[in-house]
Amino acid sequence: SQTIHQWPATLVQPVGSPLSLECTVEGTSNPNLYWYRQAAGRGLQLLFYSVGIGQISSEVPQNLSASRPQDRQFILSSKKLLLSDSGFYLCAWSVGRLDTEAFFGQGTRLTVV
Amino acid sequence: AQSVAQPEDQVNVAEGNPLTVKCTYSVSGNPYLFWYVQYPNRGLQFLLKYITGDNLVKGSYGFEAEFNKSQTSFHLKKPSALVSDSALYFCAVRDITSGTYKYIFGTGTRLKVLA
Secondary structure, eight states, X not given: OOEEEEEOSEEEEOTTOOEEEEEEEESOSSOEEEEEEEOXXXXXXXXXXXEEXXXXXXXXXXXXXXXXXXXXXXXXXXXXXXXXXXXXXXXXXXXSSTTOOOEEOOOEEEEEO | OOEEEOOOSEEEEETTSOEEEOOEEEOSSSOOEEEEEEOTTSOEEEEEEEOSSOSEEEOGGGOEEEEETTTTEEEEXXXXXXXXXXXXXXXXXXXXXXXXXXXXXXXXXXXXXXO
């Protein structure tokens, strides 16, 4: 069966420090991968999605970037964190068919201080 | 553009009563609709989906949803609410127009089931 791993679960980082959040999927190949951010326990904002290795699409221009160095690995990064980068970051995956749901990781709570 | 709207920030219901969480959609073409639940500090869990066929879709934990094309709605329902159903619920639509297949979520509805 397929599983998704996201780490770390919580992170406290100072302003101006770098960021690297990692997400990996097991049990499937060539998944679509997504990074979402959830602010204040409410709506989800799509940050990046990827349909294949090295293929990254950005939804919102901001202080973050994403990379997909391997088929089932998706990394969210920042060179210099801002206070406004605080939030709950969620990784998700799906297969390419339209009729399938997305499966989410457990999330990373990032607090920038 | 594809979108979903959840008009209620919060829904309160007494335990044992039926519950409804509302969702309306705006899509080009056939809608691919989903419901998810989120417990505090956790990821989203898939509940059910509508792709085609029967307008009443049954999902996990006793939840069901009714697809209504004329009203462009996809409301989540449960005949008898449990205190453990208290959580944040999200409606989502899959974007089939841009070729990206991304999921677009509503703003979420907090469900409180009172004992």
